[in-house]
Amino acid sequence: MHFYCICGKRITDQTDFLSYKAHVLPDQDYEDFWNGIDQLVDDETMNHREKENIRFSCSSMGRYMYQCPECGRVILEDIEDNSKLHFFKPESAVVSKKLLVSEKGKQWKGLLHAEWNDEKPDWREHKGYIMPGCNLEYDNTEFDDKESFMERYYEIFEDMVSKGIIRSAMMRVNNERIHIWRSDEN
Numbered sequence: 001m002h003f004y005c006i007c008g009k010r011i012t013d014q015t016d017f018l019s020y021k022a023h024v025l026p027d028q029d030y031e032d033f034w035n036g037i038d039q040l041v042d043d044e045t046m047n048h049r050e051k052e053n054i055r056f057s058c059s060s061m062g063r064y065m066y067q068c069p070e071c072g073r074v075i076l077e078d079i080e081d082n083s084k085l086h087f088f089k090p091e092s093a094v095v096s097k098k099l100l101v102s103e104k105g106k107q108w109k110g111l112l113h114a115e116w117n118d119e120k121p122d123w124r125e126h127k128g129y130i131m132p133g134c135n136l137e138y139d140n141t142e143f144d145d146k147e148s149f150m151e152r153y154y155e156i157f158e159d160m161v162s163k164g165i166i167r168s169a170m171m172r173v174n175n176e177r178i179h180i181w182r183s184d185e186n
């Protein structure tokens with residue numbers, strides 16, 4: 001799904017691991033949530049269906065919060081109607097726009113995706129894009145030269161591996177998977 005912030009920024013929620021999204025758990029549900037988790041861990045007699053029911057009831061206790069990366073507004077889902085969003089504008093212009101990133105900060109293990117198309121789609125500006133999904137900033141990620149694109153991909157990949165901030169990576173060239181990597185730790 002996607003929506004527009006009041007500032008005009010398009011906010012998308014189509015993948016996992018979003019740096020501008022959080023799951024908010026009401027304090028009134030906090031204890032029940034942990035009771036559910038404990039039950040999942042401790043009760044080995046539970047069947048698959050019972051486990052699924054507990055997982056569902058735990059996950060539905062939370063609601064989503066977003067922060068607009070452009071203007072810093074905090075956006076909270078309505079408790080009764082989750083299609084309704086409430087927008088809160090920061091009091092200060094210097095508020096951090098990364099309030100919802102992982103508590104691991106720059107050490108958070110992210111993802112690296114890259115995509116090259118010989119035939120550039122109309123809606124894209126370049127043939128190749130490298131998308132490092134982590135809390136470090138990488139520049140030089142848009143390409144029209146395939147060799148430079150692939151070289152830069154492996155450069156960023158090696159850098160993320162050496163810093164221990166990557167859980168999986170994938171490069172696609174003309175829809176074909178050229179490089180796939182997944183950390184052993186997951």
Ligand SMILES: [Zn+2]
Pocket residue numbers: 005006007008009068069070071072073
């Ligand atoms: Zn905004």
